[in-house]
Amino acid sequence: MTSALLISDVMMPGMTGVELAIHFRRTQPECKVLLFSGQASTADLLEEARSEGYDFDLLSKPVHPADLLAKLRV
Structure with a gap:
């Protein structure tokens, strides 16, 4: 089974x-x-996303x- 994972910086152009x-x-x-x-x-930004139902x-x-490795294992 494959899982999708997005890793991103918050501040980008x-x-x-x-x-x-x-x-x-x-x-x-x-x-x-x-x-x-x-x-x-x-x-x-995260609080606004949470108010829309998204938790990251x-x-x-x-x-x-x-x-990083600990977060990826979860």
């Missing part, structure tokens, strides 16, 4: 990683999403490889 994650979830509801961010403003995992940058 053109669209946020949260917007990208919502798009993926609309087309692939089972897609796991892992977002990275080094900015405090990310909390507002977030790792703060810099990301330690062990933390």
Whole structure:
């Protein structure tokens, strides 16, 4: 069985990683999403997504490889 996984930074040119994650979830509801961010403003974007029914995992940058692997195993 294959699982879809989206790994993205939150702050990107053109669209946020949260917007990208919502798009993926609309087309692939089972897609796991892992977002990275080094900015405090990310909390507002995630809260807005949660209010729309989307809950995404977030790792703060810099990301330690062990933390990344732990999230991927879940």
